[in-house]
Amino acid sequence: MEPHLTIGEVSRRSGVAPSGLRYYESLGLIASERTGGNQRRYRRSVLRRVAFIRTASRVGLTLEQIRDALATLPDGRTPTAQDWSRLSSSWRPLLDARIAELERLRDDLDSCIGCGCLSLERCALQNPGDRASALGPGPRYLEGDTPADAARAEARGGGVGAAARR
Amino acid sequence: MEPHLTIGEVSRRSGVAPSGLRYYESLGLIASERTGGNQRRYRRSVLRRVAFIRTASRVGLTLEQIRDALATLPDGRTPTAQDWSRLSSSWRPLLDARIAELERLRDDLDSCIGCGCLSLERCALQNPGDRASALGPGPRYLEGDTPADAARAEARGGGVGAAARR
DNA sequence: CCTTGACCTCAAGTGCGCTTGAACTTACAG
């Protein structure tokens, strides 16, 4: 299968803007060949790859983590359904953890709502107990000096592939 | 109650770095008085306010939304437990929605995992059906031109106070 | 009085995930 999709076609079919696709390529998440006139041409498999990237991103992984996960795909051949399945199944625990944390937060909220306390010392909302925090892929990924930062940094750490672990 | 907490004390007791507290103040989320020597002094109620900010932030609100929510607190008097309760109860639907979305994503993942499809046309993961997306407070808040961006922008829109509704 | 640590302001930097703009080239339809 020779590459024949233009960046515009991939963009339309994936919902990712051309600039986004170029950005993905600059990070090594997708690849393209070039025409004589230096224009990108993609093979159809890039669509699945982009689909994976978008979904993984929705799940909350950083592009770096996704790149690492994609790097574990077989080199020579086109990835099989099993390959993709293996990768995406690794999201499961991550999703479970995120859901659990939000539920805990919600329940704490419920138990606090009557008192309106939000006390720093006593309130469950303020003292998460387990220090699992990070809700989404927020900003600041540095390990910090403050307790709050440290706790946040802890909560991080990917669940896919050889994701950067600290 | 005259203000007597230094920024360092508030920082230690809230877990928010001094720079963070100054940043909050610059955005109008908290207030302080000054000593003769221009140093900040806080009243104790700022601790509860900061607690609210941190928790709301964990829930996924932007600082702007939080500021708007805080603006609905009574002007003259110190907020009561009921005031805080009213504010934080507005998080409930937001949390519920986020949880529901993640669960849907997880379930879709489960049904996809066998096939490893991630097909752009057929896969539930790729066609969320309802276009509720946004997982956490990610980047890019502009309403975009692409379908993907539009869908993302839709998913946004706060649930607290007079949050910017487009 | 002096040192030390905590505080001040202001501008700039960071990290992520892109987008935008300028200046230019290519591909294709008529």
Next chain:
DNA sequence: CTGTAAGTTCAAGCGCACTTGAGGTCAAGG
């Protein structure tokens, strides 16, 4: 052949939530 839509590169910008650094001031103990 020509017009135009779509492509190219590169640098810079954006939005959020902060942090960092430079250069200086303040407050309290010895």
